[in-house]
Every structure is written in C-alpha cells, then in structure tokens.
Amino acid sequence: MTNFDATIFELAPVAMWIEDFSGVKRQFDQWRSEGVDDLRAYLKQDLTRAAACSSKIKVLQVNAKTLDLFEARSLEHLVDNLSVVFRDDMLESHINELAELWDGKTEFSSNAVNYSLSGRRMDIQLKGTVLPGHEQTLTRILMTTEDVTAREDARRNEIESRQHAEGLFKYSPVSLWVEDFSEIRNLIEDVRDRGIEDFRVFMDVHPEFVRQCMSEIRIIDVNQATLDLFCADDVQTLLRRQAEILRDEMEKPFREQLMDLWEGKLYHHREVVNYALDGTIRHILLHFAVLPGHEEDWARVQVALTDITARKKAEAYLEYLGKHDVLTKLHNRAFYKDELNRLERKSLRPVSAIVMDLNGLKEANDQLGHDAGDTLLRRFGEVLSGVVSRPNHAARIGGDEFAILMPGADKKAVSAMVDTINELLHINNQFYSNAPLSVAIGTATSRDGESMEDLVKRADLEMYEDKRAHHTGALSDKASLAGPARSASAA
Template identity: 60%
Template sequence: MTSQPIVDSDALMFDLAPVSLWIEDFSDVKALFEQWQNQGVDDIETFLLANPERVRQCSQSIRILKVNQKTLSLFGARDLNHLMVSLSLVMRDDTFKSHVSELSQLWSGKTSFSSHTVNYTLQGERLDVQLHGRVLPGYEDSWKRVMISIEDVTERESARRRLAVSENYAFGLFAHSPVSLWVEDFGGVKRLIDEVRAQGVEDFRVFTDVHAEFVERCMSEIRVLDVNARTLDLFGAPDKQTLLLSLSDIFRDEMGPHFREQLIDLWEGRLFQQREVVNYALDGTKLHLLLQFSVLPGHERDWSQVQVALTDITARKKAEAYLEFLGTHDVLTRIYNRAFFVDELNRMERRRKSSHPVTIIIADLNGLKAANDQRGHNAGDALLRRAGEVFTSLVEKPATVARVGGDEFAVILPLTDATGGDTVLATLAELIELNNQYYTDTALTMSVGIATSADDEKLEEVVKRADIQMLHAKRGYYEQPGRDRRSRTSRNL
C-alpha cells in the first residue's frame, strides 16, 4: 500500500470519531478486477485462494489516504507514516481469508463489505476486529474513496474463548463487562419457528410479510434470564426488576423490523448475528447500539440460552450524522449549502413533470462588507445568521433554501408559477420587516431577483435570469436612495 495526501474539510470531526476510520483508494483494485473479468474469471474467491500472490497484489494496490487519531492509538502508531511502514506487523496471519472475503463482496457488485478478522498492534498485541467498508457516495464508478471503520472487539472475543475454559471466569466477565450483556431464553421462539417449518413454509420472509403478528408473538416468547450491571447503567434502570418491567419502553418503534430480520437469520441457521439497532433508555433517550446475538455453546438445539451484547455506538452515529450534515448544510446559517442546491436543481431537472413550473429566487444580503469592515466579522456573521432565520421561516418542503455564496442565498420553489413566486417575495419582505423589529442596531436588507421556468427551459438558465435581476436590484440599492418594490426587474427588501 502507498500513501498520498487528501484534503478533508471535515478533518476535525474525522479525527475525533470514536472508532478507527480509514480513507482508502481502491481504484487500482477495481482496475485489477476489470482485467481479471476480461480474462474470464467468474469465481473470484477460488481465483484468489489458488494463488496468494493475487491477494497481495490487491492489497498492495490499495492506497491509504488518511486515518484518524483513534486508528493511531488503537494500533500504537506515532503517525500515519509509522503505521504505513509497519503494516506487515498489523495485518498478518489471520487476515488473509478475511481479505479474500472483503474482495469477494466488492467483486459481487456490492458497494459495502464487512469481515471479522485479527490484527495486531505495533507492540505485537492481538486485536480481534470487526471491519466495515463502504464506497463513498459519488465514487461508485471509480472506488477512489472508500471509508473503512474498524471496531476493536477483542474483549468480546476473548470472553468467548475463555468461556470454554472457565465457566466461573466467564460469569465474572459477564457481571463486570463494560458492554451491556443479556442472557435470554429463545426456546419459545424456536418452538414457534419449528411449527411454521413443519407446516411446509419455505419462504419465511414472505410468511412474516403476510403474518406480521407472528413477529410480535415471537417477541412475547423471549424470556430474559439475566443482565449485567452495564445494562442497568446503559438503560438508566435502578435494578433488574425495574428494567424487566419496562421492556416495552426499551424495545419499541424501530426495533420491530430489526427483530424480524433477526428471526429470518435464525430461520436460515445463523446462530451468531450482529446488526445496528435503536433502543430507548427509561428516560426516553434514543440509543444507537451494535447488537451481537449468539446462541451459547451447548444450546444450539433448543436456543434455551442466548447471549445478546449491546455496544453503545450513539457517539459514533452522532459523529456520522454531523459529518453528513456538514456535507449538505452551511454551518453558520444552518440552511442548505451550494452543493445541495446544485444537486436539488439536478433532481428537479430529472423530475420535470412532477416539479415544473419552478420559480427561483436569488437574494443578496445588502451591506455585509460594510458590517464586516466597520463592526468586525462577528457583526457580519450575525447578519448572515439573521438571514438564515428568515429563510428558514420562509418556506417548507418541497421548497428549498440554500446559502450559495458568501452573502448570496437561493430559494427553489417547485410547482410555483410567477404569481406564486411574488407571493413568496411578499412573505419574505414581511419576515425581514419582522426580523428588523427584534434587531434594531443593524437593518437586514436584501437585493432579490426572481424568475419562473418556461417550457423546456433549463433551470440553470432560470437561475441566471434571477441572478441578473438580483444584480440590477443590487446596483439600484447602492445608486438610488428610492427603491420601487413593485418593479419585477429591480427588487430590494
């Protein structure tokens, strides 16, 4: 693997993420795949296992672009270069088969992959890890940007190994584990599933589509045998009895579909499962959790003892949500940014029949430079935030408001003709007037332009027409003290 720099505007959030994150370039792997496909290879797993050199060729084709601080601390590396030159120490032994599995998932056309494998720290310590990879949106055709997350599950896997050696020691781990652990009896669930199978049902997914009540019946058959202290802490329960009496408050809403998928996996013989789920603490707090389900050894025939491990990944999910927010929103005004505005225009073009006519409003904030020069950038930022407040109140979906430049805003109004656009402009003027009543130190004013799409007119041209009108209004704002709001080609609010 080789390294090259990457520009990441969200570097801070990336570095602060609570899980190990890697940004990698798989484009050369994709080129290798295309070469092998042209040579007639159809079973990539057999092809790779037949010659380990091919796996190494794929591995060496992957370029690591960036890792976060959690990655460096997890593997005990000083910096990216230190990690890069030591990759042979990190990925060895057990990683071969898992890497083949990851490559096979990409070969099959998936844009995401996962594996369970073993890595090592630079000090030689074993790490059991859960790896998830995803081709980032916009790079599906090139694989130039792939996000890899690595979760350290060494403790859980060590507990599994020790369980076979010492039952008492396993109980100690259960009681004091930093992960929420549940021991449950799924015997009633197995009996219900066996009854359905005996009736000749072959497609369990279709069966649960038709008989949604079966899923609820299975859920009611689960008996919780024990939970550990971390579980009580995670869900905010003072004791086990309170927790068990409140299960309907914990497992609700989004849990139904997840449990159905869990039943389908059990139907298909997967006695170890993992998936991300949503539960709720007793105070109503939403918890994002990594659920790991396993039928305990010796209970495969009746499922009378299963272990459920819940890892709190709420912080990670919030970080992911914030990164997604940064990709589509302007942080200062909290409205959409230019990238989202452009994407929305493209979506409108593709949905012409369901969105046209479209009216576009372009608004430019008056006096921003003067505010910055005379009173500092804090004053200018305050004006921009006020503009964001006004535009947030102006329209609702499916309309879109975005900050498309330093002091420039745009409004997309689908299914809105010129008359409707004028109505929105009138509302905008009222909102600005109302806003100025609360902020008497600096008046908020805007120069605006508006245009409505004609038949077969590209929205890009509509934006240009609105922008030209806005520029005329802007010129009039600075040249003429008197401004006529009734003019269609020169508007100032």
C-alpha cells in the first residue's frame, strides 16, 4: 500500500479492515472436492462449519476508526478479543458473506450485530470487496463496518412504541423533523378531482406543480440532531435558510415522494442530497412517515434523516479500487476489458489503441529491488495521466504493460498522442537521469469491420516488434508514426 493510500485508509471516516481469506479459499476448495455444491445449506446444517471458516480469516490491518468504534487499544487488542466482537447471531450473517464468495462474487454486503470490547451492542452495515489482483486467492479483502445503530434504533422504536414519539424526537441522535403536509394533500387531491389518472405524466407536463408543493411544506419542529447535522445555531436560522439546505438535486427525489403519496404510500424512504449551512454536502437516508391519526389530512408527518455521508465516501473508495490500479492510479485491467466491450458494441469508428511495455522493469526489480521497479511504474503512470483525458482512457493491463484506448481517433491523432508521450518521457527522464524510462510502443487504428480484439492484437504485435528491436539494439529513432512503432526512451 502506498503512503497516499495508507493515509486515505487510516483517515477514512468509516471503520475499514483488510483481511486475508486465503484460508477460507482453501477450505472452499476442500469442500468442493468433497462434493459440496450448496454452501449456504451446508453451513446452516451445522453452524460449527461457519465458525471453522471464520477462524481461518486473518485480520491484517484496521484503521483508527475501527479501533475507536470497537473500543480497542490496538490491532492486537482487537484481534485477541474478536470472540467478544463477533458472537451470538453473527454466524447467520457470516454465512451470507461466505456464500457470496463461494459463488465467485467479489463484492458482498450484509447487516449484522457486533459488540464493542466493553459489550456495547451495535447494528452494523458491512460491505466487502476483494481487492484487484486477489480474486483467485482471496488474500486481500477490504471490509467496511458502519455503525447504523442510531438509525435502526429509531426504526425499531417507531414500530414498537408510537406513544414514546415525543421522547424519541427530543433525544434521538438522528435528525428528526415534524412537518405539516396538509396543503400538499389538498393540492394532490385537487389534481385527482380534475380527473387526472397518470400523475407522473402530469408532473412532467407541469413541473411548477412540484415546486409549488415544495413551497407548501410547513416545518413545525426539528430536534437538536438536525441543528447539528446542518450546522445551524438555532431553529430560526435553520427555517430562514432552509432553501440553502434543500437545493440542486432535491427536486427530483421530492417528485418521487409526491408519487408515493399519490399512490397512498404514507411510509417510505429514499436517499437524497442536502447541504449544511456551511456549504458542505450531506448524503442523507430519508425516512418519511405520516403519523398515526393523520392519515386523512397529513397534518403531522415525521421525517427522519440519517447522515450516510461516510458510507458514501467509503463506497466511492471501494468503487475506485475496483476500477483503478492502486500503484499507478490508472485504470486497471478489469476496466480496460469493460471499455473494450463497450467500444465493441458502439458504432463509433475509427477506434485506435496504443499498447506500451516498460523496457528494463525486470532488470530494475532484480538489480535494485521491487521498490525501484514500482517507482518506474508510478512515474510512467504519472506520464500517462498527464497525457490522456476523456474520451480516451489509459490503463495498466499487466505487470509492465499499459494501454490507451482512443474512441474516434484516427492515425494522425494516435501519432500526436505518441509524440506527446515521448515529449513527457524526455522531460521526466531529465529529473531521473540515473533511472531513465524506456517504453516499447505499438499502435493500431481500426479497419472496416475489425473487432476490438483484433485491433488490440495488431497493436500488441507492433509493440513486441518494437521491444525486440530495443533488446537487440537495432532500433533507431524515427521521425513520425507513419512507419513501424518507435521506442519511447530517454533521449
């Protein structure tokens, strides 16, 4: 893990774990060889089998948020007390995770109950992803555990005891609003009385109706968690500046909320985007409920807002890891394959490809160590990042192999791209004269009816010719891309 990635991992606002499931993978292989085909049923027959799998998981690293969440002094303290954290009905949810890995999935999620080392019960939303490059061995899995206890407590309390609503409102750690939707109900019923049957089409034709409904929401009260969430000093400030909170993307989910109300759904939830009064974004899980006794007039509704900003950031990071090479920050092979398939389906032509291979990477690793080789890879990644922009994409597709896909680019555009790469390599090598970058390059531009696979093969063959010439010392600098591909190296 690079210093930059380690910093992101350590400072992430959500609890993150890196775990080694290779022992679980070996157990899977053994069970398959014994004829097991339905792992979920097999584990439920005997929960000790799930426990045996769990014991084979190695916790390699956790971040500070994890230690804080589980009240652990250190990684060792946490690992030594995992039996306190994972107990009771945890194995049931663990079976779901194991079953998804068994089915070949590289991402999974589940809801579970964990405990802090002091015994505090926590509802946990767990997400995991197999890190790129470890799909076959499961030696590195990134897990996030988000404490959603407050949200779940609010949900359970609302269902189990409506009579305690005032107490829950005042002391709830979740942002709560009491609002009057009676005028909105009147507006909706007026539309219905006019004989309108397709309400969605009506809102499409009359977007001003949605904005009118938004203006008719009357806020009766909010709790302290709401003021904290939106950085408001008091209720009056919040109400006076609520247009700053409900803006931009808010109209679209409110439109769907109106559709739910039209259909008689008085209890619903959705994710929305709000803004605090300091301008920072808030990703929110919104729970809407017409309070008992007001089903006919909507004069009292409760809106509960759970801040899921940390979860969204963690999800974005997991998505980034799934599409990018951690070392070079370029796209990874999985993204590259998806992009090839996408271009195959599109009619846009021509498409050009540039395939590149670092010369001397093995020698650098053997003679100077893998850190030196990684430095060469990072430097070349920086060069490509400085050259390639949308709609083109650069990717690391192998250990020392890179590719650029250029939709809509002809031979002239490819030539210009290679020239720019050469120029940046020359500049880069001036700062690293003791370790110059040298790159073999092959290019191809699509022919009529040619598949993307064949296009890349032609670029690949040209790159190998260039690399062979580099190793024999027979390649000389060429003036343009019109002839065979040239080697980009320190001049």
